[in-house]
Amino acid sequence: MDATMLVAGSMIGSGIFIVSADIARNTGSAGWLMMVWLITGFMTLTAALSYGELSAMFPKAGGQYIYLREAYNPLVSFVFGWTFFTVIQTATIAAVGVAFAKFTAYLLPALDEDVTVMDWGFLQLSAAQLVSIAVILLLTIVNTRGVNSGKAVQTGITVIKIVSLLGLVLFGFFAFNLDVWRANWLSGNAWHLHRLNTDGSLAEYTAFAALGAVAAGMVGAIFSSDSWHASSSVAGEIKNPGRNVGLSLALGTIIVTVVYLLTNLMYTGVLTMEQMAASDKDRVAMTAAREIFGPLGITIIAIMIMVSTFGCNNGLIMAGARVYYSMAQDGLFFRKVGKLNRFSVPGVALWLQCIIASLWCLSGKYGDLLDMISIVVVMFYVLCIIGIFKLRRSRPGAPRPYKAFGYPALPLMYILMGTAFIVLMIIYKPDYTWPGVIIALLGIPVYYLIRRRSSLPPNSDVGNSK
Template sequence: MSELKHELKRSLGLIDATSIVAGSMIGSGIFIVTTQMAKDVGSAAWILVIWLVTGLLTMSAALSYGELAGMMPNAGGQFVYIQRAYGKLASFLYGWTVFTVIQTGVIAAVAVAFAKYSAVFFPVLDTELIKIGDSFVFTNKQVLAMASILLLTYINTRGVKTGKSIQLFFTSTKLIALFALIILGLYVGLKTDVLSNNFANMWDASKTIVNPDGSITVTKLVGIGLIGAMGATIINSLFSSDAWNNVTFIAGEIKDPKKNIPRSLFLGTLIVTIIYILANVAYLALLPINGTPDSGSVLGNGIMFASEDRVGTAAANMIMGNIGVFVMAGLIMISTFGCNSGLILSGGRLFYAMAKDNLFFKAAGDLNDKDAPARALWLQCLWACILCISGKYGDLLTYATFASLLFYILTIYGIFILRKNEPNAERPYKAFGYPIIPILYIVVTALICISLLIYDTKSTGLGLFIVGLGIPVYYLFLNKKE
């Protein structure tokens, strides 16, 4: 179809954009990752500090991105920002990593989480369809995960208005449900002495490891050891708070984007930061941090050994008894389905922008009769489904999280480059606290990356390898263009 007839329409307001920020951030992580964090640092105070630092980092990055979004209110967001500051190769490597792992890997992981919690209501989903040794298992859960991706992709090909309605409904529902969980959790938990016990020695940090023979090793953490452990485990909360930048991908469809994108970034990240910290306070009010893996009770397992890492489910169980398992499963189903709606909606716009710049498959640069980048959406859908089948999305996400942090650093440093190279460019919004807050973000995130390099060298190395694979692919696209 002719591009003269079909173009991206600016039909999303501030509430819609904020819904996409918050909805894309809240998936299943907040209901799971605190368990691993408790094993890594073993301290109520340090857990909350890590979540607070995560929130402040996310909000400072969002406030910095606002300047770039105001300068370049076009579809593609971060891809466009990186290209303007560093050139096409750097922007392609970002887009390549987003397509191969970051966006599609998260979509696959969130879809499987949706299916996993659906299995609480429909046990038939656990049925194994194909099994090859211990390395590959294909179940009905993966079938449902792919079906949910296909359904949400189809919905989003029907136009941004349809997509935004789905997103707004599910984001509103899960925000209300999360606030209910927090209020009820604090109401029930504060009637006990669990919270005071958790904070009795709140700064005493330790790392807990379950050995192959089932025994437990506890190592006290102080000084550099504590800093290293925090730097390594913050990856859990950062992953749970990621995808806030997705709203920049759909800048071409937001009304008054120079104002509404910065505002939505701030409001969305602020809302989620508050919810995440309060949710963890509720967990600490309901469950002891420490426990034993074979206690046989929710209270005995504690946060550290919550069954299958489902600390959210354990908390709901303490509030409502056994029915809490089903209530929490339903909440996570809503949360993950809504999260994927936003991720799918946004991701397609990034790949559309890449295609328009001859850095992706040309067909992805077409819009359908609903002014949606349908082919870009279906390409994203195809790769996400392949990752669902492979079952390797979890490993890939671990490898790519480090690379994702590097791209955040690169993008925010781009503010300094563009202020120097383009001092007279229009900046409807200027980065809050410039240059202090952007510098603090870069320094703290760089320290986290260094910690990850030291404590998780394999994952960080493979993350860099995935990014590096994009270099020959970039030159293939250049040759094809010529």
């Protein structure tokens, strides 16, 4: 239960309430809006079912870091850990923190992102940025007090937000607007893939650009579905990890995928595509709530999203620190990060993560962070799933309490789809995708610098269980 709620809670954050506006602009139709979420759901579930084999083989804290180390070598796992620390986890924590602050501002306008608290010329500090940092700080303190404190918050909040989302869906279907449904699904444009601008104007795509539009739409959906591997990062603290990690990955992703599909179907029953695309600051859930509940809807959805993002960040903070802890245990990170505090959790790792995530809160906008995170996230997912094929060949006799579902067809499909997404993102959204790739590649010289200082041979398998 706790591991499944960690997975689901880390997945459900701010994205489902926001990103459908951008998907609507990129796809322009209800059919393709749902198709983006279906493709992403299929990829996420396929990856989770494939990761079950890896989690059963290596039921240790560290998750992907451990899998990459075992399948490849310490260099590949370090580059992942480096990217996880500098971009993937810390920027995700920041993006979710920023979203929490944005919706808090609906209830307390003095905390809006447009309210400047400090202005140093080269850097302006808004009230929303301070709120996002404060939330990250609070949850870091909670998690330094022991895993029981973190899991109690996580399980409780995740149950609340799943029930709340299903409640929103249910009320949305009660408020079903037949004219809106016809406009979205029965007008002949349900599968017309085109650009829909906020002013209602349309732009057609060329054949190849249409693929780029689908990939661009998937950025938000992938971000919303990310962190499904959270339980694998804390495997060392889960009972019977060989069974329960893989099971929690499967159950958590199935629950969230179904909830996401129902939520977006509900959107198409209460909002036209034009309304979704033009939602104020992309807050499509706010627009839908206003149609469902009237003026009271804004308050209801704002509270829902505050609870959702709070719980999501708790799961991200809890899981992320265990990766840096595993790196330090291998001699590839600051030595103190590999120490447990008196509550038996990696306290130094948690505080270091808190500092970097807070810096991202100061520098990155929500959409820009999404672009940078999504491409590097999928890159390492693809590498991990290729690792399943590699380990089947290099360690055929290794114990595999659970084997990847649908092997080799489903893992291979994920590899092909993930690679296509990466290529299309580099072509069509280069401004923030290239920086994410460059930050990842910078991990290579950093790895060799650390190896030289520690006087270990470059290809040493320190920490490797082979």
